[in-house]
Amino acid sequence: MPVRDLDLLIDCARKAGQIATSYAGQTAQRWDKPDDAGPVTEADLAVNAMMHETLTAARPDYGWLSEESEDGTGRLDQSQVFIVDPIDGTRSFIEGADTWSHSLAIARNGEITAAVVFLPKLDRLYAASLGGGATLNEQPIIASQTQGxxxxxxxxxxxxxxxxxxxxxxxxxxxxxxxxxxxxxxxxxxxxxxxxxxxxxxxxxxxxxxxxxxxxxxxxxxxxxxxxxxxxxxxxxxxxxxxxxxxxxxxxxxxxxxx
Missing domain, CATH: 3.40.190.80 (D-Maltodextrin-Binding Protein; domain 2)
Incomplete structure (x- = not known):
């Protein structure tokens, strides 16, 4: 039985957490991107490489869009596309903070159908599928009902x-x-x-x-x-x-x- 898209993203996010946390944020080799686009570290690139290999091997007909990959026009011809940020909050990662995350999603014809945000240092995994609700660590969540x-x-x-x-x-x-x-x-x-x-x-x-x-x-x-x-x-x-x-x-x- 094929692995569901959401399960695929969850497994990949957890692997990303293992890779990223194996680097010491403050000592990880880093570079500044051109045009003041912010820093990138060897951890970002290692996570990106794993995500690309894992996800595109599982879904070879899906396109690819990532902060740490060179973009192209090929993804525009594909109805389903991975959209990922290997480490969202790279500055926080470098500082040794715990509020950086891995962000993984799949878009189908412009609409997101599966999504995961994982914070490995806090062990918080947010997940959602289109029409299937949203969870935090497998428990249902609901947005605020505050008024005013x-x-x-x-x-x-x-x-x-x-x-x-x-x-x-x-x-x-x-x-x-x-x-x-x-x-x-x-x-x-x-x-x-x-x-x-x-x-x-x-x-x-x-x-x-x-x-x-x-x-x-x-x-x-x-x-x-x-x-x-x-x-x-x-x-x-x-x-x-x-x-x-x-x-x-x-x-x-x-x-x-x-x-």
């Missing part, structure tokens, strides 16, 4: 809070932060935070897995204009991300200044 931004805690960077981004200035919510975008989305799906906002162009590999986890947990996940997210685009960047429970998502969208 004044009652909400939102994951966002400090620049997001600048008054020019909000119609009425201060949006009124409490702010928190985690460095990994994939982890932020998992936390929203878990209901531990009421929402997350990022206004910058966001790479698909940072968002794909977490987006399904949020929506399968009953939340909403769109770009910053409220448009539905589609994946495996020629330019694999999304127009920001809003993720939250239904009520808070609507409030965030109504409060944002659209520029």
């Amino acid at each position: 931004l004044e009652n909400a805690t939102i994951l966002a960077t400090k620049p997001v809070m600048a008054e020019q981004h909000w119609i009425a200035g201060d949006p009124g919510f409490k702010r928190a932060h985690r460095p990994s975008l994939a982890y932020r989305l998992g936390l929203v799906g878990q209901g531990r935070f009421d929402g997350m906002v990022t206004l910058r162009k966001s790479w698909e590999w940072d968002i794909a897995a977490g987006a399904l986890i949020v929506t399968e947990a009953g939340g909403h996940c769109t770009d910053k204009s409220g448009a539905s997210l589609r994946f495996n685009n020629p330019d694999p960047r999304l127009n920001g991300v809003l993720a939250a429970g239904a009520s808070i998502h609507a409030d965030l969208l109504a409060s944002l200044a659209q520029t």
